[in-house]
Amino acid sequence: xxxxxxxxxxxxxxxxxxxxxxxxxxxxxxxxxxxxxxxxxxxxxxxxxxxxxxxxxxxxxxxxxxxxxxxxxxxxxxxxxxxxxxxxxxxxxxxxxxxxxxxxxxxxxxxxxxxxxxxxxxxxxxxxxxxxxxxxxxxxxxxxxxxxxxxxxxxxxxxxxxxxxxxxx
Numbered sequence: 001x002x003x004x005x006x007x008x009x010x011x012x013x014x015x016x017x018x019x020x021x022x023x024x025x026x027x028x029x030x031x032x033x034x035x036x037x038x039x040x041x042x043x044x045x046x047x048x049x050x051x052x053x054x055x056x057x058x059x060x061x062x063x064x065x066x067x068x069x070x071x072x073x074x075x076x077x078x079x080x081x082x083x084x085x086x087x088x089x090x091x092x093x094x095x096x097x098x099x100x101x102x103x104x105x106x107x108x109x110x111x112x113x114x115x116x117x118x119x120x121x122x123x124x125x126x127x128x129x130x131x132x133x134x135x136x137x138x139x140x141x142x143x144x145x146x147x148x149x150x151x152x153x154x155x156x157x158x159x160x161x162x163x164x165x166x167x168x169x
Contacts, residue, residue: 038092
């Protein structure tokens with residue numbers, strides 16, 4: 001399978017996929033809208049390859065893992081902007097799976113220039129950042145398994161006790 005077959009019209013997506021953080025969009029509804037838009041774009045671009053299984057369910061993350069594993073041999077040959085775009089698309093999809101399953105809000109992490117899903121405040125805080133994890137998986141590292149990563153976040157979000165403060169990166 002070639003990268004172009006895996007990522008149809010990736011070049012055309014670049015302008016659409018750069019996650020912008022500005023004072024107006026770094027928190028709240030604007031950031032949430034950006035994440036939802038990127039997740040929806042991932043679904044529209046990869047649904048055919050996914051066999052219609054990108055439905056924002058936890059089970060759909062296994063197909064995301066499979067697609068990232070397929071793309072990883074080609075990632076080194078991709079321009080950095082393309083890798084960033086793909087990480088933002090797939091990372092936003094994973095974040096939106098988490099938000100739909102556990103609720104929460106999006107915040108902007110300045111140091112890592114990416115959104116964070118935060119679940120549970122004020123009683124507890126279980127948070128997840130995904131862009132770096134997707135980039136790691138694209139680099140070919142099976143230790144950056146998306147399903148394993150998400151299961152850890154999800155289990156902690158379900159069982160967090162008051163005072164819990166955890167960040168999954």
